[in-house]
Amino acid sequence: AAGVIQSPRHLIKEKRETATLKCYPIPRHDTVYWYQQGPGQDPQFLISFYEKMQSDKGSIPDRFSAQQFSDYHSELNMSSLELGDSALYFCASSGGPRGSYEQYFGPGTRLTVT
Amino acid sequence: SQQGEEDPQALSIQEGENATMNCSYKTSINNLQWYRQNSGRGLVHLILIRSNEREKHSGRLRVTLDTSKKSSSLLITASRAADTASYFCATDGGYGQNFVFGPGTRLSVLP
Numbered sequence: 001a002a003g004v005i006q007s008p009r010h011l012i013k014e015k016r017e018t019a020t021l022k023c024y025p026i027p028r029h030d031t032v033y034w035y036q037q038g039p040g041q042d043p044q045f046l047i048s049f050y051e052k053m054q055s056d057k058g059s060i061p062d063r064f065s066a067q068q069f070s071d072y073h074s075e076l077n078m079s080s081l082e083l084g085d086s087a088l089y090f091c092a093s094s095g096g097p098r099g100s101y102e103q104y105f106g107p108g109t110r111l112t113v114t
Numbered sequence: 115s116q117q118g119e120e121d122p123q124a125l126s127i128q129e130g131e132n133a134t135m136n137c138s139y140k141t142s143i144n145n146l147q148w149y150r151q152n153s154g155r156g157l158v159h160l161i162l163i164r165s166n167e168r169e170k171h172s173g174r175l176r177v178t179l180d181t182s183k184k185s186s187s188l189l190i191t192a193s194r195a196a197d198t199a200s201y202f203c204a205t206d207g208g209y210g211q212n213f214v215f216g217p218g219t220r221l222s223v224l225p
Contacts, residue, residue, distance in 0.1 A: 035215075042202060042215040042216060042217045042218055043157065043202070043215045044215075045214065045215075090156060090157060092157075102147065102159050102162045103147070103159065104159055105149075105156045105157040105158070105159070106156060107155065107156040108155070108156050
């Protein structure tokens with residue numbers, strides 16, 4: 001069965017650079033979530049989208065923005081990168097409004113900021 | 115805000131034994147989900163239990179939910195070395211509420 005696809009899988013950036021992470025949800029899933037997991041930390045919810053509209057917002061820094069496109073894929077844009085942004089970034093998708101369906105996670109993008 | 119908290123934070127058992135992990139949370143929830151994560155890898159969804167359910171089974175997994183105590187437990191029976199991973203509970207308060215992970219329990223199953 002198709003799973004959530006994230007690209008790139010690994011990304012190395014320097015401080016103050018920008019990065020764009022992409023997420024392709026499971027087909028027919030209309031909700032996408034972004035999470036950040038620092039080393040040894042639990043995942044922290046960043047932001048979610050339902051039917052291309054932002055549906056929920058967590059601890060996403062102002063330097064980050066995200067959107068969901070007409071084909072339901074999502075992109076997380078990160079600017080003015082800081083060393084503390086080094087983490088695993090997970091995208092998850094679900095098949096309906098959040099709270100009703102399981103979230104299925106992608107493999108993650110490991111971002112390293114040097 | 116609600117938060118899942120796992121207990122214990124680390125657990126070491128022998129293959130074939132049962133492993134029980136607990137999760138507590140603070141506010142009302144719509145559902146609670148358990149995930150497994152192998153070191154540095156993606157989260158794998160294990161089981162979802164809704165707030166009106168008390169127990170759910172999936173293969174060797176058994177999850178209970180006690181909304182009066184705001185707690186849940188995950189039982190893995192007849193554990194295997196391949197079960198070695200971190201296990202997270204995540205609480206879902208429904209639309210408009212954050213989906214919150216607890217700190218996780220690191221399970222080591224020794225052969």
